Amino acid sequence: MLFNSLHFLIFFPFVVIIYFIIPNRLKYLWLLAASYFFYMCWNPKYAVLLLFSTVITYASGLLLERAGEKSRKWIVALSFILNIFILFYFKYTNFMLGSLKHIFSLFYVELNVPTYDIVLPVGISFYTFQALSYTMDVYRKEIYAEKNFFRYALFVSFFPQLVAGPIERSKNLLRQLAEPKHFDFALARDGFLLMLWGFFLKIVLADRIALFVDTVYGDYETYGGWFLIIATMLFGIQIYCDFYGYSVIAMGTAQILGIHLMENFNAPYLSVSVSDFWRNWHISLTSWFRDYLYIPLGGSRKGRFRKYLNKMIVFLVSGLWHGAAYKFLIWGGLNGLYQIVGELLQPARERLVALLHLHKKNFSHKILQTVCTFIFVDFSWIFFRAATLRDALRIIRQMFTVKNPWILFDGASLYDCGLNIKYFNLLFICIGTLLFADCCKQKGIQIRREIAKQDYWFRWLFIVFAVCCILTFGIWGPEYTESNFLYFQF
Amino acid sequence: MNKNAIKTIISCIITICLLIISLKYLTDLFERKQSNTKYEPFFSQEEEFDVLFMGTSHVINAIFPMELWKDYGIVSYNFGGHANPLPTTYWVMKNALDYTTPKLMVIDCYHLSYNQKLPSPLSYLHISLDSFPLSSTKLCAVSDLFTDDREKNDEKDINKEKGESSLTLLWDYSIYHSRWDELTESDFELSPTVEKGAESRDSIGIPNEVLSISSDVKLTDETTGVKYLCKMIEDCQQHNIEVLLIYLPFPASEVPQMEANRVYDIAEEYDVHYINFLDMDIIDYNTDCYDSNSHLNPSGARKITDYLGQYITRNYDIPDRRMEVAYQDWHDAYKKYNAFKQNNIRNTEALDIYLMLLADKNYDSTIEIYNPAILQNVYYVQLLNNIRPGEECYTVLFKEDADCDIRITVTDNNTNETIDEVSFSIQTQADMDPNSIVVTEVNR
Numbered sequence: 001m002l003f004n005s006l007h008f009l010i011f012f013p014f015v016v017i018i019y020f021i022i023p024n025r026l027k028y029l030w031l032l033a034a035s036y037f038f039y040m041c042w043n044p045k046y047a048v049l050l051l052f053s054t055v056i057t058y059a060s061g062l063l064l065e066r067a068g069e070k071s072r073k074w075i076v077a078l079s080f081i082l083n084i085f086i087l088f089y090f091k092y093t094n095f096m097l098g099s100l101k102h103i104f105s106l107f108y109v110e111l112n113v114p115t116y117d118i119v120l121p122v123g124i125s126f127y128t129f130q131a132l133s134y135t136m137d138v139y140r141k142e143i144y145a146e147k148n149f150f151r152y153a154l155f156v157s158f159f160p161q162l163v164a165g166p167i168e169r170s171k172n173l174l175r176q177l178a179e180p181k182h183f184d185f186a187l188a189r190d191g192f193l194l195m196l197w198g199f200f201l202k203i204v205l206a207d208r209i210a211l212f213v214d215t216v217y218g219d220y221e222t223y224g225g226w227f228l229i230i231a232t233m234l235f236g237i238q239i240y241c242d243f244y245g246y247s248v249i250a251m252g253t254a255q256i257l258g259i260h261l262m263e264n265f266n267a268p269y270l271s272v273s274v275s276d277f278w279r280n281w282h283i284s285l286t287s288w289f290r291d292y293l294y295i296p297l298g299g300s301r302k303g304r305f306r307k308y309l310n311k312m313i314v315f316l317v318s319g320l321w322h323g324a325a326y327k328f329l330i331w332g333g334l335n336g337l338y339q340i341v342g343e344l345l346q347p348a349r350e351r352l353v354a355l356l357h358l359h360k361k362n363f364s365h366k367i368l369q370t371v372c373t374f375i376f377v378d379f380s381w382i383f384f385r386a387a388t389l390r391d392a393l394r395i396i397r398q399m400f401t402v403k404n405p406w407i408l409f410d411g412a413s414l415y416d417c418g419l420n421i422k423y424f425n426l427l428f429i430c431i432g433t434l435l436f437a438d439c440c441k442q443k444g445i446q447i448r449r450e451i452a453k454q455d456y457w458f459r460w461l462f463i464v465f466a467v468c469c470i471l472t473f474g475i476w477g478p479e480y481t482e483s484n485f486l487y488f489q490f
Numbered sequence: 491m492n493k494n495a496i497k498t499i500i501s502c503i504i505t506i507c508l509l510i511i512s513l514k515y516l517t518d519l520f521e522r523k524q525s526n527t528k529y530e531p532f533f534s535q536e537e538e539f540d541v542l543f544m545g546t547s548h549v550i551n552a553i554f555p556m557e558l559w560k561d562y563g564i565v566s567y568n569f570g571g572h573a574n575p576l577p578t579t580y581w582v583m584k585n586a587l588d589y590t591t592p593k594l595m596v597i598d599c600y601h602l603s604y605n606q607k608l609p610s611p612l613s614y615l616h617i618s619l620d621s622f623p624l625s626s627t628k629l630c631a632v633s634d635l636f637t638d639d640r641e642k643n644d645e646k647d648i649n650k651e652k653g654e655s656s657l658t659l660l661w662d663y664s665i666y667h668s669r670w671d672e673l674t675e676s677d678f679e680l681s682p683t684v685e686k687g688a689e690s691r692d693s694i695g696i697p698n699e700v701l702s703i704s705s706d707v708k709l710t711d712e713t714t715g716v717k718y719l720c721k722m723i724e725d726c727q728q729h730n731i732e733v734l735l736i737y738l739p740f741p742a743s744e745v746p747q748m749e750a751n752r753v754y755d756i757a758e759e760y761d762v763h764y765i766n767f768l769d770m771d772i773i774d775y776n777t778d779c780y781d782s783n784s785h786l787n788p789s790g791a792r793k794i795t796d797y798l799g800q801y802i803t804r805n806y807d808i809p810d811r812r813m814e815v816a817y818q819d820w821h822d823a824y825k826k827y828n829a830f831k832q833n834n835i836r837n838t839e840a841l842d843i844y845l846m847l848l849a850d851k852n853y854d855s856t857i858e859i860y861n862p863a864i865l866q867n868v869y870y871v872q873l874l875n876n877i878r879p880g881e882e883c884y885t886v887l888f889k890e891d892a893d894c895d896i897r898i899t900v901t902d903n904n905t906n907e908t909i910d911e912v913s914f915s916i917q918t919q920a921d922m923d924p925n926s927i928v929v930t931e932v933n934r
Contacts, residue, residue: 006657185498422671456501464508468516477664478655 001041003249004203004476011038016256024180028154031177031257038159039122046121049086054156056082057131061138061145061152076139080132087128090120095324123163125321129288131156134170136292143170151177160253164246166264166284173259181258186452193448194252196466197437201245203474205430209238211418211475217385220395223417224402228395230414235385236378237431240269243282267438269377272369274338277377285321289314308343312336322384327392331383338376426473517663519677520670525620530682531823532567532589533621537816539590540808541566543687544579544722545598548738551785552794553596555686556827559820560852562799563810568687570598571618576718577607578618581631583722585622587729594806595726596734596798599756602715602749607635612655620662632656684826690788692834692843694873695781700741705769709745709752716756723760732806733760738794739767740784741775763805765798772797776869777846777876788831789849789876796851828852828902832909835900839932841914844898845873854903857884861895863918867927894933910934 001007015034022030040047060079064072097113104111134155137143146152155174161167216223216231223231247264254261264284271277278286294314300307312333319332358365382399386392407413415421440447451462532539541564543553549570558564569582576599583595609615615635622628636656658665669677683689709716719735726733735757737750750768757764767773778790786794802808811817831850838844848855855877864870865886877883894913901908915931 420671460501460505460508463505464512467509468512471513471663472516472520472667472670475668477667478658 020183032154035157035159065145079135092324160250191252191255198245198249201241206241207475215418224398225404228399267442308340327383327389334380520666524617529621541594547572554795557795563812572614573609575604576715580718599753605714684830691780693780697741697775697779697784709748733762735764739773856899858897860892
């Protein structure tokens with residue numbers, strides 16, 4: 001079930017109404033049933049995998065509390081191995097077999113490797129990581145093991161963030177699931193506004209940008225040069241709106257139910273360096289890797305070389321987490337490399353700034369840093385968006401070898417790639433709105449709170465205006481095939 | 491309940507009401523206007539309609555309610571829908587009956603052999619149903635029209651698409667909201683049809699070959715079309731509405747002729763009248779069609795409409811409403827319709843279509859031919875003879891210094907006003923195809 005589907009618009013109000021009618025002691029059971037129904041709408045059989053992962057991590061939590069120091073390591077290892085094995089089987093089997101075949105072919109050995117028709121369970125990477133974080137937290141004695149199996153099962157399967165995050169921590173979510181919940185109008189209104197913002201990002205911005213990006217990337221031999229440059233810039237915004245939109249809808253949905261989910265994005269494109277970008281982009285995943293991979297590997301405690309090596313490992317694994325393909329590996333590696341090179345060049349950059357008498361605190365300097373960061377990050381998105389690594393390399397070649405700057409000025413060429421001039425104008429307005437919202441966020445201004453402070457007539461009209469704009473300018477309805485949220489495949 | 495809670499509830503109710511009002515406005519604004527244009531005069535009339543015409547595009551193009559009003563005082567409406575199979579026609583009829591109870595239902599039986607319920611493309615269904623407000627009948631229509639096809643189809647995606655399509659019929663904003671970038675003046679200012687649901691198509695087409703089969707060869711299958719035709723007759727009879735079955739003329743292939751032959755049995759079974767125009771010699775397929783399929787142009791439509799007017803007056807108790815005060819606005823409507831017809835004549839530059847449009851008993855035309863070459867062309871002679879069948883309506887004058895080849899003056903025979911004076915210059919060569927007369931100049 002997608003958030004931007006009619007099914008969800010019927011499902012969610014029904015869940016909310018029943019949730020606030022039934023007694024507190026039954027609420028989590030109701031949410032658990034709703035979450036499994038939500039998941040099974042996609043494929044009922046794969047709910048077994050979700051249950052299996054839940055049982056393994058639940059049992060390991062209980063055992064970890066009772067076991068001695070020696071066996072604790074074995075228990076946590078077993079929990080990791082079983083969960084990672086499932087993830088590996090469904091996500092990486094074909095990739096590994098293909099890679100083996102490729103490696104052997106380099107030595108002129110023909111390997112007859114079959115290709116398996118394995119359907120990737122939706123959200124498996126998300127709920128596996130969430131369940132494993134619980135095991136680790138219990139192992140580290142940061143939390144007590146959850147005794148109530150059903151409450152724990154709800155933690156793993158909580159429907160707002162089940163299929164595309166944010167990857168919640170047990171410390172935050174489990175505690176909230178145990179607390180009694182009463183309907184809070186102000187909280188629900190805030191959640192509703194969050195959902196509206198999420199729908200705006202997803203169906204007005206991301207899905208409309210996709211029309212242009214899909215056209216250009218789908219035929220990059222025809223659309224070279226500036227077509228690809230514009231498409232790549234727009235893809236950077238598309239993927240942000242797509243994933244941020246989903247996260248915001250998830251937050252809003254949970255908030256209406258009285259549960260706070262963590263922020264997954266914090267104005268990432270206003271970051272002044274690639275490291276800064278990764279502190280603000282997909283925060284729940286980045287912090288997961290930091291806490292459960294980077295720090296256990298030694299973090300920055302074991303010298304500069306190990307620090308860089310650890311960083312590289314984290315970003316390569318992060319790349320593979322996003323998808324079983326070389327292009328994701330390169331994408332992850334590139335982002336790791338940016339940060340390492342950035343750190344290595346830090347003294348030289350400092351000297352250059354001093355030499356040129358630049359003022360680091362000036363607004364213009366920050367803009368320069370933000371633009372440079374966007375260019376670096378956006379360049380890496382080429383590998384993310386291209387169908388294969390080979391396509392990505394060809395796209396880069398096409399981008400820099402085809403000279404066609406006139407398409408920016410002839411008033412026709414750009415408007416023939418899935419978006420006419422009216423759609424482009426609409427996009428500029430919407431991107432401007434997004435930029436404004438991100439600037440406010442960075443300055444600590446919460447627009448929702450500002451709206452809530454206004455007089456009642458303004459609040460009424462704002463909600464009506466927002467809903468009408470989303471419904472009118474959004475891409476939805478039968479003419480439109482509900483495009484899956486991009487992050488579902490990970 | 492405390493004061494704050496009451497305030498909150500009121501606030502929510504007001505917001506929801508404002509939202510519903512805004513969405514209603516946007517829905518009306520963004521709607522594709524074909525359906526509104528077609529049905530606006532139907533919904534705006536408070537008085538009952540006496541006759542409704544149901545069927546496909548054959549009906550839309552063949553029956554002109556305003557001509558029936560002018561000549562017979564019949565108050566009727568044309569509900570023909572493009573490519574409508576009989577189940578769709580059934581539901582159009584059911585929805586229409588929520589708003590009026592006619593004395594006579596005229597049903598064209600084309601598509602009797604069809605098993606599908608929905609027209610193709612589906613957008614035709616929107617033209618037929620969009621304007622009907624949401625009601626239990628409309629809900630039943632959508633539920634029924636999408637049911638069978640869905641069961642028969644194994645393709646999950648197509649089913650999903652159909653499920654979504656059914657939503658668009660109940661709330662068409664879900665499909666039209668993307669029209670925001672194509673709104674024009676006509677979306678803000680509706681211009682309803684002056685033809686009471688009919689559509690004139692001013693063109694002349696060369697029809698397909700006319701075949702003829704024995705009247706004993708009939709459709710024998712109990713198709714979905716047959717089932718729904720029977721349901722229509724039964725529903726009408728339950729409501730004491732008389733039924734007239736018709737099969738409108740076109741160069742029918744074997745299957746439509748089998749359909750037309752089967753309707754005799756159905757008419758007999760239900761004891762209703764049936765006119766099979768395929769067996770009649772009213773239409774001249776050389777002058778009265780606008781395409782090869784073949785739909786009728788205004789010349790053909792006026793012949794069918796006139797025949798139906800006479801038949802209905804003779805066989806049914808349909809009142810002549812021309813003198814009734816309650817229907818005085820139909821006289822105004824006729825004036826608009828007449829002005830529309832006259833404008834069509836004035837705006838026509840092709841000689842053959844011009845001659846076709848003159849086949850109207852409400853207009854007199856004086857035709858002076860200065861270039862006899864036109865009379866050597868079979869096509870134009872047929873069109874000239876079609877203006878007043880059985881009479882020679884033109885004069886051949888030989889003038890060496892004539893500044894044109896044919897001059898036509900058209901007058902309205904009710905008011906004696908001159909509608910149009912036009913002269914055509916033509917180019918024709920002896921060695922050229924006799925049909926290749928080219929109009930080189932039109933002067934008014």
